[in-house]
Amino acid sequence: MKWITKLAFSWGAERLRSVNYNPYPSVNILHASKMGRSSNKPGHKILCYDPPVGRHRDFEIAWRMLPKRQRECVECRFVTGSIIWDDGNMATWGQLTKGYGHGLNKAAFKSNVQYGLRRIEYVIEK
Numbered sequence: 001m002k003w004i005t006k007l008a009f010s011w012g013a014e015r016l017r018s019v020n021y022n023p024y025p026s027v028n029i030l031h032a033s034k035m036g037r038s039s040n041k042p043g044h045k046i047l048c049y050d051p052p053v054g055r056h057r058d059f060e061i062a063w064r065m066l067p068k069r070q071r072e073c074v075e076c077r078f079v080t081g082s083i084i085w086d087d088g089n090m091a092t093w094g095q096l097t098k099g100y101g102h103g104l105n106k107a108a109f110k111s112n113v114q115y116g117l118r119r120i121e122y123v124i125e126k
Contacts, residue, residue, distance in 0.1 A: 011059045012078035055124070056065045064121035069102070070116035076100045077113045093117075 097106045
């Protein structure tokens with residue numbers, strides 16, 4: 001397995017973890033102390049997911065630079081595709097294309113993922 005594919009799967013696992021960590025990221029649960037009376041504005045947000053820095057952040061930035069179709073396919077393959085099903089297996093290319101393929105056939109979906117990964121690899125190495 002190439003390093004970019006390993007990175008993509010670990011990025012997908014981190015994206016899944018971030019979704020499950022805090023479902024209400026815009027809700028602020030801390031408020032300024034009434035004793036300090038310095039301001040009545042809410043305080044900092046907490047319980048938000050802190051994504052790892054480094055390669056995952058580089059991957060995320062490069063992923064956001066992809067064209068829409070490639071971005072959707074890469075996300076589908078490495079985020080949705082990394083979910084383990086009830087039978088203990090990950091989704092196959094055919095299952096991903098049927099369920100989340102955005103109207104593409106299997107070959108087009110697979111080529112969009114491969115082109116997307118190549119572009120991400122190029123941006124990260126640049």
